[in-house]
Amino acid sequence: MKAADLFIKALEAEGVKYIFGIPGEENLDFLNALKDSSIRLILTRHEQAAGFMAATYGRLTGKAGVCLSTLGPGATNLVTAAAYANLGAMPMLMITGQKPIKSSKQGQFQIVDIVDMMRPLTKYTCQIASASTIPSRVREAFRLAEEERPGAVHLELPEDIASELTDAEVIGQSVYRRPLAEGKSVKMAAAMIHKAKRPLLLIGAGANRKQSSKMLRRLVDKTGIPFFSTQMGKGVIDERHPLFLGNAALSADDFVHRAIGHADLIINVGHDVVEKPPFFMEQGGFQVIHINYLTAAVDPVYYPQVGVIGDIANTIYQLTEMISPKSHWNFSYFNDIKDATEAHLLEGIDDDRFPLYPQRVVSDLRSVMPDDAVIALDNGVYKIWFARNYKAHEPNTVLLDNALATMGAGLPSAIAAKIVHPDKNIVAICGDGGFMMNSQELETAVRLGLNLVVLILSDNAYGMIKWKQAHMGFSDFGLDVGNPDFVKYAESYGAIGHRVNAAAEFIGIVESCFTVPGVHVVEVPIDYSDNDRILNREIKQKSRAL
Numbered sequence: 001m002k003a004a005d006l007f008i009k010a011l012e013a014e015g016v017k018y019i020f021g022i023p024g025e026e027n028l029d030f031l032n033a034l035k036d037s038s039i040r041l042i043l044t045r046h047e048q049a050a051g052f053m054a055a056t057y058g059r060l061t062g063k064a065g066v067c068l069s070t071l072g073p074g075a076t077n078l079v080t081a082a083a084y085a086n087l088g089a090m091p092m093l094m095i096t097g098q099k100p101i102k103s104s105k106q107g108q109f110q111i112v113d114i115v116d117m118m119r120p121l122t123k124y125t126c127q128i129a130s131a132s133t134i135p136s137r138v139r140e141a142f143r144l145a146e147e148e149r150p151g152a153v154h155l156e157l158p159e160d161i162a163s164e165l166t167d168a169e170v171i172g173q174s175v176y177r178r179p180l181a182e183g184k185s186v187k188m189a190a191a192m193i194h195k196a197k198r199p200l201l202l203i204g205a206g207a208n209r210k211q212s213s214k215m216l217r218r219l220v221d222k223t224g225i226p227f228f229s230t231q232m233g234k235g236v237i238d239e240r241h242p243l244f245l246g247n248a249a250l251s252a253d254d255f256v257h258r259a260i261g262h263a264d265l266i267i268n269v270g271h272d273v274v275e276k277p278p279f280f281m282e283q284g285g286f287q288v289i290h291i292n293y294l295t296a297a298v299d300p301v302y303y304p305q306v307g308v309i310g311d312i313a314n315t316i317y318q319l320t321e322m323i324s325p326k327s328h329w330n331f332s333y334f335n336d337i338k339d340a341t342e343a344h345l346l347e348g349i350d351d352d353r354f355p356l357y358p359q360r361v362v363s364d365l366r367s368v369m370p371d372d373a374v375i376a377l378d379n380g381v382y383k384i385w386f387a388r389n390y391k392a393h394e395p396n397t398v399l400l401d402n403a404l405a406t407m408g409a410g411l412p413s414a415i416a417a418k419i420v421h422p423d424k425n426i427v428a429i430c431g432d433g434g435f436m437m438n439s440q441e442l443e444t445a446v447r448l449g450l451n452l453v454v455l456i457l458s459d460n461a462y463g464m465i466k467w468k469q470a471h472m473g474f475s476d477f478g479l480d481v482g483n484p485d486f487v488k489y490a491e492s493y494g495a496i497g498h499r500v501n502a503a504a505e506f507i508g509i510v511e512s513c514f515t516v517p518g519v520h521v522v523e524v525p526i527d528y529s530d531n532d533r534i535l536n537r538e539i540k541q542k543s544r545a546l
């Protein structure tokens with residue numbers, strides 16, 4: 001059979017259902033093999049968006065999402081998505097084409113060393129130089145993409161290799177179980193937790209797995225230890241839980257940081273330093289137990305004293321068996337923090353101002369979203385509002401990127417979420433800046449016939465940077481943009497456009513979007529003028545008073 005057919009068979013054996021991307025001339029054998037396979041090609045309008053979709057598919061399923069591009073310009077367009085997947089621990093395989101490697105009459109036309117370009121952005125990058133190596137390279141790529149810590153991998157399939165004939169056969173998957181934490185380290189952690197007076201649990205992205213989520217809920221319910229989460233750990237335990245203290249959406253000075261400062265032990269489950277730090281460690285401060293699949297990277301802000309390394313769900317199971325609540329534990333201050341946080345989260349949710357207050361948008365949206373509905377956030381200042389104010393009810397229902405924190409991923413990531421969960425309500429939340437970075441994917445969503453809602457929070461500016469600029473005392477310069485008429489823009493793609501013209505209209509428009517099939521684009525004019533007061537001065541002042 002042709003090497004390209006073998007490649008596709010190897011992908012089928014890995015359970016691949018979709019390939020997101022844009023083929024070029026160098027992928028034509030691959031494309032032809034794909035035509036007769038069980039794998040569906042999701043053609044996109046930009047390779048970067050294809051990469052974001054594949055990464056999100058990987059994040060939601062645990063199986064590597066696959067994306068495809070041609071050589072040179074197609075592959076260079078995948079760079080941001082590679083970084084997004086690799087920093088965000090999302091399993092993803094990128095397949096790129098290349099000119100023939102044995103003989104070519106095209107000189108250096110379009111040739112970039114893609115294998116080397118991908119090296120710092122991936123766990124593995126390799127050119128397939130012979131058809132006979134396809135089965136082992138594909139299996140190895142999936143093994144590395146999916147094993148802890150998951151990330152991006154890259155395979156280059158040159159045109160002449162793709163058309164070679166081969167009788168090689170697909171290599172099946174070996175069965176592995178994750179190693180379990182060694183008993184002594186679990187006992188050591190249990191002893192530290194028993195001895196502590198004010199232990200506090202932190203839940204990070206690595207705990208965002210079904211079993212870990214179940215086990216953590218049992219741990220919290222049995223022990224009564226309060227918890228908070230990182231941005232990417234949102235929803236691992238339902239945030240309506242009475243012991244949930246809040247989200248570390250800001251790095252410092254929020255109410256939750258008062259709780260952290262008061263704790264004498266942080267039980268840190270599934271966090272790694274690639275995510276914007278939820279706290280900073282200081283010599284002589286609280287102790288930290290690091291519970292994760294891998295040991296912690298050494299960093300000046302994070303140097304846990306004890307690590308419990310192995311399958312997280314099993315570690316938490318073992319700890320839950322060993323720990324019983326202690327009478328010397330004192331959570332009263334944490335309860336005060338919880339009360340102050342909840343009171344603060346209610347501020348502004350009924351404000352009728354127009355353009356809308358971000359608190360109102362978050363609160364209104366939450367009120368019409370079913371528990372399992374998913375929001376996919378792009379990157380802008382609203383991400384802080386959503387991380388802080390939007391209560392996630394289930395794991396993986398808030399897709400946000402607190403690792404690369406790239407703009408442009410919101411819409412593609414929502415498209416992938418809808419493909420994975422066709423029956424759930426999916427809402428992309430973008431700034432006007434981030435939306436315009438991949439807005440062409442509206443056409444993909446319309447072509448696929450998806451039911452999707454896209455909120456554009458428009459302030460005609462790169463708001464996040466504007467806020468920082470003002471905060472640093474610089475004058476207002478260089479951050480204002482103009483926007484298209486978003487309603488007409490949506491309609492020109494065959495989507496349905498809406499514009500919110502009063503605060504009270506917002507909720508009804510979103511509800512109507514869930515009942516009328518199609519891609520809905522909702523422009524929501526937003527008022528960020530109070531960001532600094534609320535997210536900075538007021539929180540600092542109120543939390544310091546506690």
Ligand SMILES: Cc1ncc(C[n+]2csc(CCOP(=O)(O)OP(=O)(O)O)c2C)c(N)n1
Nearest residue numbers: 380381405406407431432433434462463464
């Ligand atoms: C690809 C990329 N470019 C630039 C940035 C830096 N950046 C972070 S937020 C931001 C502004 C986002 O503007 P917008 O999408 O309109 O959202 P807003 O902050 O106004 O709500 C910029 C430029 C980034 N994170 N990613």
